[in-house]
Amino acid sequence: xxYKDELIRSMEWLSEKKNTIFIGQSVLYSGNAIYNxxxxxxxxxxxxxxxxxxxxxxxxxxMALEGLVPVSCFPRFDFLLRCMDSLVNxxxxxxxxxxxxxxxxxxxxxxxxxxxPLHGGVQHxxxxxxxxxxxxxxxxxxxxxxxxxxxPAFERAYYRQGSTLLIEWGDYYNEx
Amino acid sequence: xxxxxxLIDFESGIKEIYEAGKIxxxxxxxxxxxxxxxxIFQEVDKDDWVFSSxxxxxxxxxxxxxxxxxxxxxxxxxxxxxxSKKPKFYSSSIVAGIIPIAVGTAKAQKLNGSKNKTWCxxxxxxFETGIFYEAHKYVRNHDLPLQFVVEDNGLSTNTPTxxxxxGSRDIPEDIIYYKYEREYPxxxxxxxxxx
Numbered sequence: 001x002x003y004k005d006e007l008i009r010s011m012e013w014l015s016e017k018k019n020t021i022f023i024g025q026s027v028l029y030s031g032n033a034i035y036n037x038x039x040x041x042x043x044x045x046x047x048x049x050x051x052x053x054x055x056x057x058x059x060x061x062x063m064a065l066e067g068l069v070p071v072s073c074f075p076r077f078d079f080l081l082r083c084m085d086s087l088v089n090x091x092x093x094x095x096x097x098x099x100x101x102x103x104x105x106x107x108x109x110x111x112x113x114x115x116x117p118l119h120g121g122v123q124h125x126x127x128x129x130x131x132x133x134x135x136x137x138x139x140x141x142x143x144x145x146x147x148x149x150x151x152p153a154f155e156r157a158y159y160r161q162g163s164t165l166l167i168e169w170g171d172y173y174n175e176x
Numbered sequence: 177x178x179x180x181x182x183l184i185d186f187e188s189g190i191k192e193i194y195e196a197g198k199i200x201x202x203x204x205x206x207x208x209x210x211x212x213x214x215x216i217f218q219e220v221d222k223d224d225w226v227f228s229s230x231x232x233x234x235x236x237x238x239x240x241x242x243x244x245x246x247x248x249x250x251x252x253x254x255x256x257x258x259x260s261k262k263p264k265f266y267s268s269s270i271v272a273g274i275i276p277i278a279v280g281t282a283k284a285q286k287l288n289g290s291k292n293k294t295w296c297x298x299x300x301x302x303f304e305t306g307i308f309y310e311a312h313k314y315v316r317n318h319d320l321p322l323q324f325v326v327e328d329n330g331l332s333t334n335t336p337t338x339x340x341x342x343g344s345r346d347i348p349e350d351i352i353y354y355k356y357e358r359e360y361p362x363x364x365x366x367x368x369x370x371x
Contacts, residue, residue: 021287052310055276062280065225065266066288070280089270090277098259102266 003176006150007037007168014071014107014154015041021063023047024056024073024109032075033173034111053079057086057108061094064104069158074110076120077128077167091163092139106163107154108139114170129167140164147176180210183234186243190233190250191365201253206234207359209327213238216325216352225281225294227274228267230256230363235297239263271332272298272305279311282322293321301332304341316350324351329358 001009014020022041026032028048030039038046049056053074060072074080080087087108095103113125133141142153144166157164187205194203217238220226228235233255236246240263249258256269264281268274278296285292302308303326315322326347330337338344347353360366 050310050314052314054307055279055310055314058273058276059280059283062277062282062294063284063287064280065264065277066281066284066290068284068287085270085273086276090268090273094266097257097268098261098266101261102259 001147003147003150003169003172004037004174006147007173008040010151010154011037011041011071013151014069014158015045017069017158019067020069020071020107020158021045021047022071022073023049023060023063024075025049025051025079026075027073033114033170034073034075034109036173038073053082054086057083057106058090060106060108061086061091061104064106064163065102069105069107071107071109074108076113076124076170077110078113078123078126080108080110081128087139088135092136095138095162103161104163105161107157108163108165109168110165111168111170114173116171125170127167132165132167136165138162141167143167144169147172178214178237180214182243183210183213183237186237186247187233187360190247191360193247193251195365195367199251199253199255201255202230202363203250203255203365204231204233204363205360205365206231208329209354209356210234212327212354212356220295221292222263223292225264225266225278225285225292227278227281227294227296228258228265229271229274229297229299229302230267230269231299232258232267232297235267236260236265239265241265272302272307274298275302275307275311278322279315279320282315282320283318285321286318290321293323295323295325297325297327299332300326300328300330300337301335303328304337304345312348312351316348326351326353328353328355330355331358331362333362 026035027046060070282294
């Protein structure tokens with residue numbers, strides 16, 4: 001299967017789980033490429049949010065504390081930077097701060113913006129994977145390079161304790 | 177039933193332990209708002225979520241964390257990040273950091289059809305942040321079961337909130353808001369070290 005098809009398969013598999021909920025921008029309305037991996041899911045499983053990334057990430061953490069598994073979608077890596085307090089100081093530190101009593105499970109999706117056929121410019125195409133690996137202790141960071149890696153990665157993210165940040169390549173939606 | 181004197185005595189006890197050098201981490205003692213909190217917590221259900229900040233001892237006690245367990249955590253250096261799985265309690269020492277998380281528990285409570293709610297205790301400077309504005313708007317418009325409580329002692333650490341903002345603003349009607357004068361310094365007891 002191709003890169004995008006594997007993403008769709010993974011999202012459909014996750015959507016069959018009773019406790020998952022898909023939140024973010026372009027989950028219910030088109031506008032970013034990520035929408036095309038979610039539009040086959042039941043509408044009641046998708047919550048479109050305002051553009052408030054910091055709250056989105058913290059909100060995902062809170063929803064996880066109440067037993068849900070949010071699949072929190074940030075259409076571009078560049079946009080994800082706007083939620084760093086909620087991600088780094090809270091989601092990533094909560095396990096240690098609570099002596100491993102509160103272990104929220106959030107599945108975070110983001111994408112390195114495509115540079116072809118249109119180049120989004122420096123604010124829409126950055127790859128901060130290594131930065132995230134360096135700064136996050138408890139959140140697992142996974143870069144999805146090949147189609148065959150995608151489904152197992154989401155499967156692991158769902159079954160493992162704790163949270164996972166999964167990073168896609170926007171260019172591979174069409175290339176691979 | 178926890179009364180005013182119990183709260184005051186608890187913090188006095190922590191003060192003594194701290195001044196004896198037995199707590200090797202910062203503490204932020206509560207004091208001066210016992211009456212307000214006792215009244216507010218009459219409305220808090222034991223299964224509700226409570227979110228607090230660095231000044232959290234009273235909130236933790238009033239939500240049902242046993243005093244001996246709380247004291248143990250504080251002595252172990254956990255004062256700034258008290259937590260409990262049951263009763264549901266989480267605190268953070270980053271300004272406004274708890275607000276988005278509280279939005280999330282409230283959202284989940286509503287999605288899950290829970291009768292419980294979320295309580296989020298913040299200070300006056302946190303109340304003025306942009307993230308509070310966004311969260312409050314979302315919570316109000318989506319009718320989420322989240323009650324904000326603003327505890328206004330006029331200071332953020334020692335920075336006067338209104339002076340730095342150049343004034344105050346109207347208080348939304350759907351939040352609980354009270355003013356008080358803090359009993360202790362921002363952190364510590366005034367008699368030992370600063371961090």
